[in-house]
Amino acid sequence: MKNERLTSLDTLRGFDMFFIMGLSGLIVSICALWPNPVTNTIAEQMSHVEWNGLRHHDTIFPLFLFLAGVSFPFSYAKQQAAGASRKAIYWKIFRRAAVLIFLGMVYNGLFRLNFENLRVASVLARIGLAWMGAALLYINFSVKTRAWIAGAILVVYALLSKFVGAPDVPGADPLSMEGSLVGYVDRLLLPGRLYVDNNFDPEGLLSAVPAVVTAMLGMFTGELIRLPKEQMTGERKTVWMIIGAVVLAVVAWAGNYFVPINKMLWSSTFVCAVGSYSLAMMALFYYIIDVRGWTGWTLPFRVVGMNSITIYLAQSIIGFGAIARFFFGGVAGLCSEPWAEVVTDASFVLVCWLFLYFLYRQKIFLKV
16 A cells, blocks of 8 residues: 555545536536526535535535645655655655645736736645645654644634634624635735735635645545554545544534634634545545445546646646537537537536546656
8 A cells, every 4th residue: 555556546636626627517507407406506516605604616625635635644655765865855845835836826827927916825825835734744743743733723713713803904703704814914914916806815824724734634534544454454444534524524513603614714614524525535435446446437537636736727728618619619509508508518528638638648747
């Protein structure tokens, strides 16, 4: 296990990224063919909540961060086995975070050279910073100490979120967008344009702190999976992941009455809720793929999962939509409007996947 690539990790990452790669839009289009309460509910899950609450679309980003955490115990052990010095490992951690911050700015339009309106914060920057924080804790502290640190972060952040509001908006609810301490810190310290009306950024500075715990949960999971079979069987590891998912779900449900589940704030309850979902999905994929050995169906997902950052960036650079229209626009034109939407969305997903499959066959992978 220690020297093998975890197939379930690549597969689950690919499953997660399929929604970013157009699957969400395709599901919405398919649901529109047969509108009813069930399909309407499914379609609604393919978009973010405006503020408090949780939908499936809100789990995509934190699941990706969680999986970045799962992979670190494996890569760290590999570096140690190769004789890497502590200095070299630190350098690699800092370099990866810096590269992700840079790529996030590229995604946001760095090369337009409109620096006044450039958004510095980004999804990739959040991943880089949160993963870096969790990785530094991982190599310096024991499991028990890190568990206490994670709990302390969530408790302190929950108290700050609940009771400390923005000094520049007196009287506003600390748990509102305009009154939150999160927004105030970004307005005060975060360079560049802020995402929401230049007043609030969901990938800002203060909310990156609880995101570290999301990555830490992934690392705890990676450590569990790395345990030798002689010490713990795959079935028992799966059970422990499910137990962890249940515990986090209960904490999220109970804590929601104190601090609401909120992705924009990356609230402590949000960390627990998406941590529960991530653990449950990891348990499912790990059991099916790595424990039971049912791997024949995984290729379409692994193709995406092994080049996840590539497709995330490529969608802002390559005109996949134009390519899809070139090859499938005629077919879409023969269909009624609802079916044309399905053809358009399905062809977009297909073109993206074929691009990644070409890279996969050529063994070209973007590694950060």
